Amino acid sequence: MTSIAQSEKNLRRYRTRMYLKRYWTLYAMLALPLIYFIIFKYIPMTYIQIAFKKFSITKSAWEMDWAKNHGFQYFIKAFSNKDFYNALRNTIMLNMLNLILGFPAPIILAIVLNELPYRKFKRFTQTIAYMPHFLSWVIISGLALQLFATRFGLVNTVLRKIGVDSIPFLDDSAHWVWTYVFLGIWQSVGWNTIIYLAALTGINPELYEAASVDGASRMRKIWHITLPGLKSTIVILLIIRMGYIIASDFDQPYAMSNTLVTNVSNVLSIFVYNYGIKGTQQSLATAVGLFQSVVGVMFLLITNSFAKRLGERGLW
Amino acid sequence: MIKSKHSKWGDYLVVFLCVIMILVFFLPVWNVFVRSFSSPQALIRSDVYLWPVDIDFTAYTLVLTDTTYTWALLWTAMLTIGCTILSMTMTTLCAYPLIFEKLRGRKFINGFIMLTMYFNAGTIPNYLLFKSLGMINSPTVLIFPYCISVFNMIIMRTFLQNIPDSLRESAEIDGANPVRTLISIYLPLSTSVLATLSLFYAVGRWNGYSDALMFMPQNKTYYPIQLLLYNIIQSKESLDAATQEGFSTPGASDALKAAAVMFATIPILMIYPWLQRYFIAGVTLGAMKG
Numbered sequence: 001m002t003s004i005a006q007s008e009k010n011l012r013r014y015r016t017r018m019y020l021k022r023y024w025t026l027y028a029m030l031a032l033p034l035i036y037f038i039i040f041k042y043i044p045m046t047y048i049q050i051a052f053k054k055f056s057i058t059k060s061a062w063e064m065d066w067a068k069n070h071g072f073q074y075f076i077k078a079f080s081n082k083d084f085y086n087a088l089r090n091t092i093m094l095n096m097l098n099l100i101l102g103f104p105a106p107i108i109l110a111i112v113l114n115e116l117p118y119r120k121f122k123r124f125t126q127t128i129a130y131m132p133h134f135l136s137w138v139i140i141s142g143l144a145l146q147l148f149a150t151r152f153g154l155v156n157t158v159l160r161k162i163g164v165d166s167i168p169f170l171d172d173s174a175h176w177v178w179t180y181v182f183l184g185i186w187q188s189v190g191w192n193t194i195i196y197l198a199a200l201t202g203i204n205p206e207l208y209e210a211a212s213v214d215g216a217s218r219m220r221k222i223w224h225i226t227l228p229g230l231k232s233t234i235v236i237l238l239i240i241r242m243g244y245i246i247a248s249d250f251d252q253p254y255a256m257s258n259t260l261v262t263n264v265s266n267v268l269s270i271f272v273y274n275y276g277i278k279g280t281q282q283s284l285a286t287a288v289g290l291f292q293s294v295v296g297v298m299f300l301l302i303t304n305s306f307a308k309r310l311g312e313r314g315l316w
Numbered sequence: 317m318i319k320s321k322h323s324k325w326g327d328y329l330v331v332f333l334c335v336i337m338i339l340v341f342f343l344p345v346w347n348v349f350v351r352s353f354s355s356p357q358a359l360i361r362s363d364v365y366l367w368p369v370d371i372d373f374t375a376y377t378l379v380l381t382d383t384t385y386t387w388a389l390l391w392t393a394m395l396t397i398g399c400t401i402l403s404m405t406m407t408t409l410c411a412y413p414l415i416f417e418k419l420r421g422r423k424f425i426n427g428f429i430m431l432t433m434y435f436n437a438g439t440i441p442n443y444l445l446f447k448s449l450g451m452i453n454s455p456t457v458l459i460f461p462y463c464i465s466v467f468n469m470i471i472m473r474t475f476l477q478n479i480p481d482s483l484r485e486s487a488e489i490d491g492a493n494p495v496r497t498l499i500s501i502y503l504p505l506s507t508s509v510l511a512t513l514s515l516f517y518a519v520g521r522w523n524g525y526s527d528a529l530m531f532m533p534q535n536k537t538y539y540p541i542q543l544l545l546y547n548i549i550q551s552k553e554s555l556d557a558a559t560q561e562g563f564s565t566p567g568a569s570d571a572l573k574a575a576a577v578m579f580a581t582i583p584i585l586m587i588y589p590w591l592q593r594y595f596i597a598g599v600t601l602g603a604m605k606g
Contacts, residue, residue, distance in 0.1 A: 029495075112337075125337065131342075
């Protein structure tokens with residue numbers, strides 16, 4: 001008995017040795033990336049405790065004193081801060097508008113492209129439509145200034161020539177919001193069609209042929225074949241977008257903002273930057289960031305389980 | 317195709333819609349392009365629409381002779397190339413081992429990495445980390461913190477997984493170790509995904525400005541081009557050349573801004589159309605697994 005157990009043990013040891021001999025290089029390769037993730041992604045997570053502590057430059061995060069109200073002092077402070085409410089409202093408002101107007105846009109564009117009978121022209125349209133994705137927000141805000149500025153902007157010059165009053169696209173809060181949403185769609189719509197166009201290639205062409213034989217019109221084919229073929233892609237992308245309803249981009253609002261419209265352009269990421277990096281309220285800013293992350297994850301979990309209940313694949 | 321047999325009018329409508337869209341995407345960029353070599357007087361008169369008026373290359377010469385601007389352009393180009401090489405190396409090192417199903421701890425490592433995609437610590441914790449590493453106001457903060465994108469790693473992993481296992485197994489039987497297999501079998505078959513991800517990383521670095529703004533505000537020498545452009549566009553900073561030559565009238569500074577914008581835009585606009593086929597495949601791959 002003992003000898004059998006012994007030899008089994010030896011065999012296992014031998015196998016481990018062979019396994020390591022063959023695969024140790026894989027672990028060696030993974031070492032650098034894992035160190036990267038530990039240093040730049042996981043160590044910052046230990047700093048999250050600053051949200052519950054009184055920040056001090058001289059002490060390490062572990063040594064700082066706990067904040068008042070069982071550590072929730074800064075969350076309470078955030079929720080009684082007018083700037084924070086403003087930033088939260090702006091974030092949700094801009095994301096909602098972007099979702100409502102921006103989500104259907106690439107679906108429509110993809111369907112239009114799919115109906116194009118000329119291949120070369122289709123390819124050309126795609127190339128042009130992808131272009132804004134490759135422009136930085138600094139450059140797009142520069143373009144916006146040249147086009148939409150109230151005095152010298154191209155659009156307002158044309159408007160004045162045909163006898164219409166200038167429109168303060170960038171200088172007035174309400175107009176700025178629409179310019180912001182429009183530019184967001186302009187930048188992303190072409191790029192976002194890629195996924196839908198890929199889904200469209202998965203639709204069996206025989207379905208279209210059969211429908212044509214039955215005399216279906218173009219619109220009927222879009223309604224009964226194209227859209228159902230896109231359904232699961234639409235649901236998954238909608239989940240992802242819902243998960244980001246409270247996430248806030250920094251590059252676009254910061255690049256487009258100006259002093260006249262800060263009451264609508266200050267979103268949470270800008271709030272965090274102003275309070276935690278330009279200002280000295282690190283604990284408050286960390287608390288706001290944590291609030292944002294947690295709510296974001298919650299939204300993602302909720303929308304994902306909702307999609308699964310509807311019978312879709314979901315994210316995981 | 318049967319699809320286009322009936323309803324010619326439908327086809328015309330679709331083409332018409334596409335032409336409108338092309339104009340909406342293209343004209344704003346074109347307008348800045350023509351402004352960049354129109355004369356300042358024409359810009360003040362607001363005469364410039366689709367064609368340059370009184371062609372004038374002064375703005376371009378001024379931008380090109382401005383040492384701050386040309387240095388930022390050169391530095392950002394070097395930074396972009398360096399960061400792209402680093403990111404691609406790290407991404408390959410991360411993605412390749414994870415396709416071995418026999419690798420022990422693979423599931424755990426996968427989860428460990430994926431988690432960072434859904435939950436991140438936030439700006440301030442990152443800032444404090446960089447501070448404790450001495451990276452604030454140092455150009456290293458533009459290089460290392462974002463050198464692996466999990467999303468890009470997933471695209472690469474999926475691509476490598478789609479290469480048939482039999483190729484790898486036959487190489488293993490011939491005695492090749494995993495490194496050898498990577499170099500002589502996987503990488504040569506992956507040029508398309510390597511090109512796509514390089515493009516993604518390069519565009520991200522070339523277009524990024526917020527990391528420099530937040531983490532490197534005092535080191536103006538190493539400002540990337542986009543942050544310099546931001547300051548120029550917002551008129552927080554003017555090009556040296558502009559102030560010297562009395563070029564600070566509104567029209568002239570508009571032409572200068574337009575020329576500065578064009579220089580930072582043209583490199584990318586020249587590259588991306590050639591990689592279109594590849595990045596379409598890349599995005600599709602990422603979407604399937606993302």
